[in-house]
Amino acid sequence: MKITFLGHASFLIEIENIKIIVDPFISRNPLAKDINLAALNADFILVTHAHEDHMADVEIIAKASDAIVVSNFEIVSYFEKLGIKGHPMNHGGTWEFDFGKVTYTNAVHSSSFPDGSYGGNPGGFLIQAKHKNMYIAGDTSLTMDMKLIPLKAKLDVAILPVGDNFTMGVDDAIIASDFLECSKIIGCHFDTFGYIEINHEEAIKKFYDKNKDLMLLKIGEDIQL
């Protein structure tokens, strides 16, 4: 499994030959200017919720690569009206895809489309691939529901928001990592806007002091699991 950070909360996850893009927000993220949007293609696009900073580039990528959008029912219905294929889910539901089992998990946040209309309830994803399990929290506060994840799967890695203000911050992400029983954390949802700028060294040290590993990847950087 290869995970590439595309900026903000966007990731490219490659599982064998299958490409999955999570929450694409590239064209409107000045920090991600070196990512070539036109070169991105995906088999699946996972969308955690309807906020613009999570789905700004779903349409362009989906249409260019004929990808299937996996999200809540409301978001999938929205994209189906634009001629994009989708797979609707809702909280607690699991579906077996070619790359592994996906569960749409709870998130404590909001989820309106840019025009203010209802975007379903926000979520995250538990992906149980052939050899690796990962959890993508989505935009969320720290929540007791995270304790349910290790009852279902032993995680190899978790992607957690750490930017605070709109989501949990570093201190709560450390508690989340305890709840998830996973010490290998990839941070997201930091630095993109003024409200969520973080001190990288301080954040990494806080995790390190608890015997945990916080990875703050550079945009375009990848890790192999």
Ligand code: NI
């Ligand atoms: Ni959001």
Ligand code: MN
């Ligand atoms: Mn967000």
